[in-house]
Amino acid sequence: MSNLNGNGTAQNGSAPHFTLTPPNFDAGAVAAFWQSSAARLMRSSEVFMRGMAEVARLEAELGQQLLQRGMAGLKIPPQGEALEERARAQLGHASHEFESLIASLRKIGDESRSAYRDATLALFDTGSPAGPKNSSAGRHIDDPVIKPKPAPHAASPARANAAE
Secondary structure, three states: OOOEOOOOOEOOOOOOOOOOOOOEOOHHHHHHHHHHHHHHHHHHHHHHHHHHHHHHHHHHHHHHHHHHHHHHHOOOOOOOOOHHHHHHHHHHHHHHHHHHHHHHHHHHHHHHHHHHHHHHHHHHOOOEOOEOOOOOOOOOOOOOOOOOEOOOHHHOHHHHHHHO
């Protein structure tokens, strides 16, 4: 049962006495965890931006190629060829351009996937199959070093009152 009235005061009119003890934790481990997390995030961002810069370069190159092909298509075909020969030549040229376009798009897609994959690996520091590259970078908030340690029982107010 409680010695508190309905208004939250003790029966004798005084406020109840509660003692709060802060949890014990290793501030150095927490700082190391956040420092390693920030370092991994910065490295991941750097890898991602390099990959996206390469993707943008490939896209600009593809745009240039498409513009040049479009300009080449505006040229007047030679007049001395038979219609069938001209159609075969145009079909072969279009087929070659289509294959080139597909190869360029594949290269852009592969580079994009590679940028995302490499940035994710850098973020989670899983570059090797053995796991994290160093011990501090692989720490998680549930790691016992970072998780608060339980307070010793001897310091609890209940035990101190029981001893009296």
